[in-house]
Amino acid sequence: NNHHSDARGALIVLEGLDRSGKTSQSGRLVSYLNGIGHPVESWRFPDRDTAVGKMISAYLSNESQLDDHTIHLLFSANRWEKRSLMEAKLKSGTSLIVDRYSYSGVAFSSAKGLDIEWCKAPEVGLLAPDLVVYLDIPPEKAAERGGYGGERYEKLEFQKNVAQYYKKLSDASWKIIDACQPMEDVEKQLKEIVLDCVKSCQNGKSVSQLWL
Template sequence: MRAYQLFEEGTEFGYLPSEYTYRALVEALCQEMDLYKARKVLESMLKKEGGDRTRIYNIYLRALCLLNSATELLNVLVSMLQTECQPDVITLNIVINGFCKMGRIDEALKMLNDMTTGKFCAPDAVTFTTIIGGLLNVGRTHEALNLFHQVMRENGISPGVVTYNAVLRGLFKLQLADEAMRVFRRMLADGVAANSNTYSIIIDGLCSSDQIDEAKKFWDNVRNFGALAARSLNSYLSLSFPLRCSIRTVRMENNNNGNLKVGDDVSRGAFIVLEGLDRSGKTSQCSKLLPYLEGLGHPTELWRFPDRSTSIGQMISAYLSNQSQLDDHTIHLLYSANRWEKSSLMETKLKSGTTLIVDRYSYSGVAFSSAKGLDFEWCKAPEIGLLAPDLVLYLDITPEKAAERGGYGGERYEKLEFQKKVAESYRALRDPSWKRLKLAAGFYLEDKFSAYEDNS
């Protein structure tokens, strides 16, 4: 290979290639199965002063995956440790990915065990996603779902859309369409927004499973809610994207959704809030509205309150999962503080032209806390001054119907009698500006979605 000859000639004069050249060279050598020369290049690069040795090894390991040699992967890992070069999570993920591609799943699982027990650095979402995908590729469904549903979360990692997509793809490949759709519903319940890949995987998977009618229904569900919400925006606000009006602040007075913020009459994104009882289908409908608006060319983001990524949000999360106990007044103020700490960023996003779809907002805080018996006006007070939505969509479902849905009862507030009180609080709180949607179906995507507006 002429490239290797040039490399050798350069090293004689003290020249070492750039990272890009090094990567291209070792990959080409591995593709030609010339492991001897590939090692020589690695050894030369490791002598480079000031070089990131871990990164140099990582590039080499990634190239080695082209050889399908599990032994060589382990040899390089051992070499790293012997030279006191600590592998990072990227190193281990490359090795695990190599094992999975070779069908050496047990070796991948052993390495994951070493990571979770402290022998190596802790795994990340990529680690789990890679192994789960590898297990599904060889039909080891039970082990894959155990990692996904239990072990991943035990290690403090919440699966994102990439992990969910990997699970969905693997399950559909195994013709386990029903299990795949259960995972999709869990995805929505966890507040993870689906993306275009998610929808493509599901539609393709349903079609491959000869469930053509279900695929059509699913696609109708994806399209119809987005179209309905967009029509509500246009008809209610009489505005087109981007909006050109002032951002308002919450006043919490019936018949008056918000107060104008002075000096903000600029082109901006829309602020859309979805409210409703637990298991009413908010998360599902948010995930449909997001790709619809993106498909129309509007920059759009999906937000959810409480935002459990912040320190305040983590306190709320522990409370909701019954891991801690807090006074009702305290938790109400924490909910409000969680919205206030994100308010500045929300305003920046809106002013930049980004539309925000928000799953729960101030109105949930008031409805749920007042349902506990706290004073209605006291509950509203901390919310006054927050950014006011341009549109509130209230998903109207009876508490009894919500209680029939999968996963009900998993969190503190998911109790039928309490949800009835929440529904009463929402009725007292709702003003004529809200759009009330009664769903014939939605969260489970079982039937064609239908809805109508009712402000009564």
């Protein structure tokens, strides 16, 4: 019953501090799921390929300066511009493994001092993930991992602050994985959790919306 007629794809979000391993793990997950016959794509936010994404990318590499509220809204707009494609993919039965989503949006902007409710507001109405997995790593450990690349937020003190806001945002539905474990162990745990979620979405239950 892998291919129930109204099977939809699952929306799975990976969150965590910079250098927590999200990007490597999402690549591995996609190969795994495709390999066992589940259509899946790997997505990431920010999506730097769009016009909005290019503004975000310039900001992150310090080539441009923007007001904190303005960049927050651009990150949100970057998710909104992908919303209909996201919905179409899920409806057609393709699962999405998404590297960062609204939780990054709120955690990073709140860590700068913006009001958390203000930060959540533009995310309301985006598609709600079926699963959020948090790759948990102490900021100090993440910083040791080959150092940060020098983008705007890749600073230990700031990442500590972001970690606090991720904690505030998390709820009992989040799956927390200890990202200090060897990569293979993280991968094994992720596969199990994610496959469960993909299967549970095949009954056609509808996609819900964020923060309503």
